[in-house]
Amino acid sequence: MSKSIIYWFRQDLRLADNPALLHASQTGKRIIPIYIFDPNDRPIGMAASWWREQSLINLGAELKKIGANLNFYEGRPLEILQKLASFYDADEFVWSRQYDGYSVARDKEIKQTFSDKGIQCASFNASLLFEPWLIKNKSGSHFKVFSPFWRQCMAENQPDSPCPRPAELRGHPDIDPFQIPLPATPLDEDADLVTEEWTPGESGAYQQLEKFVEEGLAIYAEFRDFPDRLATSRLSPYLRWGEISPRQIWSKIQFVKSHESFSEKTVTKFLAEIGWREFSYHLIFHVPEMATQNLQPSFNDFPWEENEKALQLWKEGNTGYPLVDAGMRELRRTGYMHNRVRMITASFLIKHLMIDWRAGEKYFWDRLLDACPANNIAGWQWVAGSGADAAPFFRIFNPIIQGEKFDPNGSYTKRFIPELAHLEQKHLFSPWKSKSDRVELDFQEGQYPDPIVEHEYARNRALEAFQQIRR
Ligand SMILES: Cc1cc2nc3c(=O)[nH]c(=O)nc-3n(C[C@H](O)[C@H](O)[C@H](O)COP(=O)(O)OP(=O)(O)OC[C@H]3O[C@@H](n4cnc5c(N)ncnc54)[C@H](O)[C@@H]3O)c2cc1C
Numbered sequence: 314m315s316k317s318i319i320y321w322f323r324q325d326l327r328l329a330d331n332p333a334l335l336h337a338s339q340t341g342k343r344i345i346p347i348y349i350f351d352p353n354d355r356p357i358g359m360a361a362s363w364w365r366e367q368s369l370i371n372l373g374a375e376l377k378k379i380g381a382n383l384n385f386y387e388g389r390p391l392e393i394l395q396k397l398a399s400f401y402d403a404d405e406f407v408w409s410r411q412y413d414g415y416s417v418a419r420d421k422e423i424k425q426t427f428s429d430k431g432i433q434c435a436s437f438n439a440s441l442l443f444e445p446w447l448i449k450n451k452s453g454s455h456f457k458v459f460s461p462f463w464r465q466c467m468a469e470n471q472p473d474s475p476c477p478r479p480a481e482l483r484g485h486p487d488i489d490p491f492q493i494p495l496p497a498t499p500l501d502e503d504a505d506l507v508t509e510e511w512t513p514g515e516s517g518a519y520q521q522l523e524k525f526v527e528e529g530l531a532i533y534a535e536f537r538d539f540p541d542r543l544a545t546s547r548l549s550p551y552l553r554w555g556e557i558s559p560r561q562i563w564s565k566i567q568f569v570k571s572h573e574s575f576s577e578k579t580v581t582k583f584l585a586e587i588g589w590r591e592f593s594y595h596l597i598f599h600v601p602e603m604a605t606q607n608l609q610p611s612f613n614d615f616p617w618e619e620n621e622k623a624l625q626l627w628k629e630g631n632t633g634y635p636l637v638d639a640g641m642r643e644l645r646r647t648g649y650m651h652n653r654v655r656m657i658t659a660s661f662l663i664k665h666l667m668i669d670w671r672a673g674e675k676y677f678w679d680r681l682l683d684a685c686p687a688n689n690i691a692g693w694q695w696v697a698g699s700g701a702d703a704a705p706f707f708r709i710f711n712p713i714i715q716g717e718k719f720d721p722n723g724s725y726t727k728r729f730i731p732e733l734a735h736l737e738q739k740h741l742f743s744p745w746k747s748k749s750d751r752v753e754l755d756f757q758e759g760q761y762p763d764p765i766v767e768h769e770y771a772r773n774r775a776l777e778a779f780q781q782i783r784r
Contacts, residue, residue: 315341315343316402316403316404316405317343317485318343318403318404318406319344319347319394319403320333320337320344320345320347320406320407321347321390321407322346322347322348322372322383322408323348323411323555324409324411324553324555325555326372326515326554326555327515328372328379328479329476329477329561330475330478331478331558333409333437333439334478334479335478336435336437337407337479337482338480338481338482338483339479341483343484343485344381344482344483345384345397345403345484346376346382346482347384347393348383348385348386351389351390352388352389353389353419355415355678355686357678357684358678359500359504359679359680360500360648360681361648361683363499363504363648364513364648364682365498366495366496366497369495370495372515375515376482380483380484381482381483381484384492385493391419391426394423394427395426397489400489400491401485404431404433405433405434406423406433406434407434407435408420408434408436408437409436409437409440410436412441412597413598413601413687417598417601424436440559442472442559442563443466443472443591445595445598448465448466455596455599455600456592458701458702459588459589459701459702462592462595463585463588463591472559472560472564475561475564503645503646504645504647506646506647507682510648511550511649511682513550513551513556514556515557517556518551521547521551522557525545525547526565529543529544529546530566530575531576532544533546533579533582533583534578534582534583537582537652537653538652538719539653539721540643540719540720540725541725545652546562546583547649548562549649549685550648550682550683553682553683553684563584566583566584589691590688592702593687593691593692596687596691596700596701597691603690603691603694604686605671607697607700608694608703612698612699614782615781615782616667616778616781617667617668617669620667623765624662624668624672626762627641627666627668627673630729631762631765632762632765632766633763633764634661634764635716635730635744636715636716637657637658638729638730639725639729640654641658642730643729644658644677644681645680648680649681649683650681651725655677656692657712658673659673659692659693659697660709660710661710661712663697664772665768665771665775666766666771667775670694673693677689677692707779709772709775709776712768713742713768716741717742723736723738726742727741730761732760732761745763745764
């Protein structure tokens with residue numbers, strides 16, 4: 314009887330442009346597609362768990378159409394793979410690569426263990442345009458600054474074209490006794506807009522890409538910083554879970570660029586953001602410690618404040634700064650936050666409240682649908698100033714001015730803070746300044762909090778703290 318092959322799905326929950334799956338289908342062996350809930354992996358939050366569940370249901374249905382069932386397991390991957398190899402008489406495991414420290418170490422151990430037993434483990438690139446070890450600076454090392462990194466990427470050959478989805482898989486007729494049912498992961502009532510706003514799954518990803526090309530791409534460069542403009546792609550959760558690949562996005566954008574009249578500026582800007590994602594993975598692969606440690610060691614002496622109460626108010630969206638609070642409420646209700654608002658809310662936690670970026674990173678990780686082992690860490694370290702090519706610490710966002718500039722008619726802020734809906738635009742981002750006009754403005758006392766910290770005071774305090782680590 315011919316041997317079988319085990320396909321381990323991880324962050325590549327799709328059939329198209331999945332070179333590992335295509336390879337598995339081409340071996341002609343019986344294939345067992347699996348997903349493992351690994352208790353040692355960093356636990357994901359409620360919204361991301363919901364997304365993964367929906368995506369796995371979708372993937373299972375698609376796999377069934379072409380001949381194979383998706384099986385679920387829980388436990389240490391090495392042990393589960395050992396049991397499955399023996400039950401199914403498998404001589405090959407296949408997966409798409411991951412790049413964070415935990416996954417790299419785990420996969421290495423698995424490869425080593427099975428190669429000693431004569432079982433092959435084949436891994437493929439499904440989630441990056443360029444493998445992190447292929448992009449090197451002049452001295453042969455990894456990049457620490459984005460622009461030369463991206464220039465170097467662009468100087469390489471074009472990213473590979475996406476590969477086709479397998480037409481058919483030879484499923485296995487046997488059913489092993491180790492399987493578990495797919496765990497249900499309901500959303501709590503705080504996350505009331507998640508299902509309304511999102512459609513997980515591979516077909517949801519293509520629809521989102523089409524929508525972006527039709528409605529967002531042309532205005533991307535001009536309006537990507539405006540949270541109410543829907544000018545960005547909102548592809549991040551799909552990229553996070555691998556329902557779409559950057560190669561597919563790249564190839565679609567190249568296609569529309571050559572057939573439709575998009576400006577070079579808007580296309581280049583959008584592709585550069587895909588480039589920032591590549592850069593985050595490049596960094597986390599080469600410096601896995603950055604997941605928990607400052608990339609710039611000078612920040613190890615930063616005098617962070619322990620302030621549970623302020624942290625809680627920030628999480629709830631009750632800091633008294635409307636744009637910050639709108640962002641935090643968007644996150645809780647939708648599982649997403651616009652990029653500019655991520656920068657502002659993160660900056661507020663780190664610089665106005667002087668709370669360690671790791672506390673913010675953890676909260677985003679717990680709440681974001683797109684919570685990403687590379688982008689979230691890199692984003693937080695970028696805002697803190699402790700990361701690679703980061704924003705300088707002394708550049709401190711003024712949450713009032715940011716609101717006035719990037720939510721100029723207040724519709725984003727008012728959507729998430731309806732208690733401010735009656736305010737005129739001139740008062741919206743500093744409602745406390747209108748105290749004397751409150752009656753006139755119909756501002757209900759107690760409905761929306763006063764600022765938990767005064768901006769100028771907070772700014773000076775942060776700059777002084779920064780001076781301490783520069784000395
Ligand atoms: C504090 C902080 C935390 C963040 N955490 C995450 C996270 O957990 N997961 C995540 O995917 N992104 C994260 N980002 C990056 C960025 O905010 C999101 O990728 C973006 O808002 C997603 O929306 P979009 O798909 O509409 O982006 P678009 O503007 O349409 O960009 C297209 C794609 O490019 C990538 N991208 C865009 N901006 C960035 C960026 N600054 N850094 C890296 N990649 C980028 C994303 O994959 C995105 O889907 C974080 C940024 C900050 C400042």
